[in-house]
Amino acid sequence: MSHHIVEFKDVFFRYPDGTQALGGINFRITHGESVGVVGANGAGKSTLLQHMNGYLMPASGTVTIGDLRLTKRTRQEIRRKVGIVFQNPDDQLFMPTVFDDVAFGPLNLGMDEASVRERVNKALCMVNSLALRDKPPHHLSCGQKSAVAIAAVMAMEPDILAMDEPAANLDPKSRRSLITLLKTFKHSKIIASHDLDLILDVCGRCIVIGDGVVVADGPSSEILSDRALLEENSLELPLSLQRR
């Protein structure tokens, strides 16, 4: 199948203050692949994710999602295909109750009431949070907020799931259940994280970014065991591969 492809070709991006964030990014992710994006702080991971659904537009180069090239006109269409989960769930849960928040996306897609309810219930079940549906987000714990934020994105039934530091702020148990959850998704996944063990667990492929370019791209098991490469990029071996 060709419609779940993500392709970046020579993507450049510069912030208004002059910082060059992306300096010619090239990669291609095929259907059903799950890819980890790693790199030092400020390497351009978040900027890269923000290009995936057209929040930021490349200064030059092309981003292609499925058979659509990202332009101002195709942006709305692309946002239906790519679901992005943010690092800070407070930024993402903006409605007064969990139910309203998860329903926000489906309602914007113009679905009728019955199917919206069904979608919301399904998405909340998926992350084991159905009991939270009537709570306001400010009464949830961090782990619960993350779970609901994922449900809110899953309720749109995106083809591609992009996540920015999904395990930040989670306790080990919530992190473990997140990993189990991520493994059950059959979507194409792109996960930007410093949690290299999570990437090793969930993603078959790993892309290392440094100073806005792709430094390395290959199977996670190979890349994440290359001590020299990782240390060059302010990273270290995943804990599970460290032997002392």
Place this chain on the structure above:
Amino acid sequence: MTFDEKYFDIGRLDRLSYGETFVHRLDPRAKVIGTMLFLLTVVSFSKYEIAALAPFFLYPMLLVTVGEIPVRFIIKKMIVVSPFAIFIGIFNPILDTRTAAVILGVSVSTGWVSFLSILLKFTLTISVALLLIATTSFSGVCHALRRLGFPALFVSQLLFLYRYLFVLMEETMRIIRARDMRSFGKRGTGLRVFVRLIGILFLRTVDRAERIYYAMLSRGFAGDMPALKRSRMVLRDLAYLSVMIACLWVFRFFPITEGIGRRVQELLR
């Protein structure tokens, strides 16, 4: 009161609204309409009216009892905002010195009467507004306003205010804690540092607003906040509204207090 206490206090008003009483279960639209009519009726009295306002205290008292709301909490909240009403009325006794009545040899000026009237109206309106929030979830009030035809932009502003009030408070709390931890004694708690803190808070808020907008766009936001119909007006709500309107009408146009006074006088005679 320290900042932390204040913060949890706001949370308390919010928590009260999750109750499960008859008042809580009424349709938010019915309560919003009822409250508005109540407010309009109370402020429609002339500025020297005192006796006719008395029966209106029945409504907040009923809400407190049936809704199981702690009275002291509501009174405390009212005291916090009372300076506004006091400053509006405080000059009336000085400016308006015509004699209204002579009680036990002391002449009472119309200024004092109108001051008292302002205080009574203030007590009635603020307590009922607070009780509306304490017995109805904030999102319920917002959806009610939206469905009663208030502009979408206005309602979504209210929704965001409610949602991010708590986030912003936490942010402020963290900043203040960080400052206190590193300012030993008086240094560092001065005005200059405070002004900078406000600046930082503002910048963080702008950044957050941008991220929230991004999150909204990512989920297909196109200008209007969609909402599901969640409640229906049932018989209970209509009954509440009709009793409310009937009582307001009677209290407004018939001198209840005076009537009761006369009956009592007759009985005593």
